[in-house]
Amino acid sequence: MKWLVAERRRSLSAALIVVAVVITSLLAPNPRDRVALGVAIVVAIVGVATLTIRGFRETHPVFARATLTVVALDVALFATYFFSSITNFNLAIGAAMSIVLLGLSFLTGASGQISLGNSAFMGVGALAVAIWANHHASTPMVVTLLIAVACGAFVGLLLGLPATRLRGPYLAGMTLAFAVAFTAIVNSFTSWTGGDAGLQLPTAVTPPQWLSSFFNAQTSLLRVNTMWLADITIVVTGVAFFFMANLFASRTGRAMRLVRDNEVAAELVGVSLPRARVIAFMVSSAYAALGGALWTLINNSVSPPTFSLALSITILSLVVIGGIGTISGALIGGVIYAYSTNVISWFTQHTGINSQGNLASQLPGIVFGGLLILTMLFAPMGIAGAVRRVWARRRVRMTP
């Protein structure tokens, strides 16, 4: 009994694992599913048990972030087996958008710069994937995604160099010009980009054979495809978030925040301001390009007019609503974006608004604008900031 009390964490974890195995054997229809479900539950339990070890996050920060990423991926991937096609599609779109938001959140929150051109950076990644796939269809998907990221980073570098001399509204103006010019640039190279019509991927992203045998996923081809797309997007998002969490906490991340808060102090400790700004721009645009590339894979096509100035403003609004400079804020923004379409269609159905009418087409803008105003009024640090504040108050109250 003494041992059980002393080793509370281990005994609780062991008990949970036993319960999980019992549930698995009852839920899963065949041995293969039982193993998959069992492994997923054990990973989640061990991960959570590790993360809750006192002082673990302080002493092993990178390992703690890796564990958190694995647990989150484990749960999210597993959930996709049970979600409907529409939910999985929305999940994939939300995950792709959260990568874009994370990049902008880093640029704005960590380095103090602003960009109104993130939709165009997304477009760069989206087009890069489509163009490359149309010319080199056999290239593995990971390589194609990396090419899109490299293209985004390169365009970010080109814009970041003059941006080192610009501040506030002037910088916003320059990135705004890029967002406005993007469609015109794309239309100038129609033989490559397809102009306004865009490009179709030569082959759809198809899941591997083994996937369809899990959890009766084979019930519908659409379901398997959307589940696979959601899985790919979730894994890429997990890796992107893990990398960014480490970047935020790294020497480079701290240097960026120092540049944001006190340029003089940054220079005096040996930080090169132009280099820090250009790196921030490149990281942000690479993330936007990655989000855009995933967007193309999810939709199986790219339509350049999608990456309009309106999308840039939506992206900026979502970063503010979620919480600037926070990892969780980007996730919150992604979820809001993914499910906003469902909420709007529910609203139009229940209010009798003509879904093809002018008002319905303006509803997304009204919703995001309204949410932005409410956030500014009641949670200036975004939803993530508000949650953190409530949590901090609760902890203070609970402290004897």
Next chain:
Amino acid sequence: MIVVEELSVSYGAVQALREVSFRAETGVITAVLGANGAGKTTLLRTISGLKEPAKGTITLDEHSLARQKPENIARLGVGHVPEGRGVISEFTVEENLRLGAMMAKVNLSDGLEEQYQRFPVLGERRKQHAAKLSGGERQMLAMARALIAQPSVLLLDEPSLGLAPQVTAQLMHTIRDLCASKGLTVILVEQNASTALRIADHAVILYLGRVVANDAASIIVADEDLRQHYLGKVE
């Protein structure tokens, strides 16, 4: 040793420094004194590369500092604690100190331990956000952040600004100790002449961007005319 020769600096049409020359010897505290607008802060900013000189030279041992980038000057061993301190409120004490060691090739854990020994209050508050520190503690943090990079020259801009007399005295004592124990070259800019002259070995008085006195601190303290004209009342 830092040697400043014929240094002139302008802000547009306004000339902030006019052919300023002086030497700051190794292991010596050189106080730079003067009224508001005399060019004291501009002098420090020019030495650390934040402001480009119109003409003149600045030499640290055999390295020329004039027209170098601030990050390169910092890497050459010049630590600058600016006016207003420049600590990041949202970072903890330890994170602020890590920033100081960021670009320097020093052992971080040894450096942190050394600073916590020198400023025990920072050690006690290492996990606290800088926003929660008092003015004196913030000044200590700013100094510790500069010192963690193991500089050979320390530029201090108005370290006593806004501090209680007792805290100022403690801080000045620490600066004196630092200079003696580590052989640092210290250039101390102060409006409070009494405080600075109490610990300085050498003093330079600036008036409207020109050097009007450049001598041992004891001689400047003894010169009543100089004190009355340029420093006001010195206790």
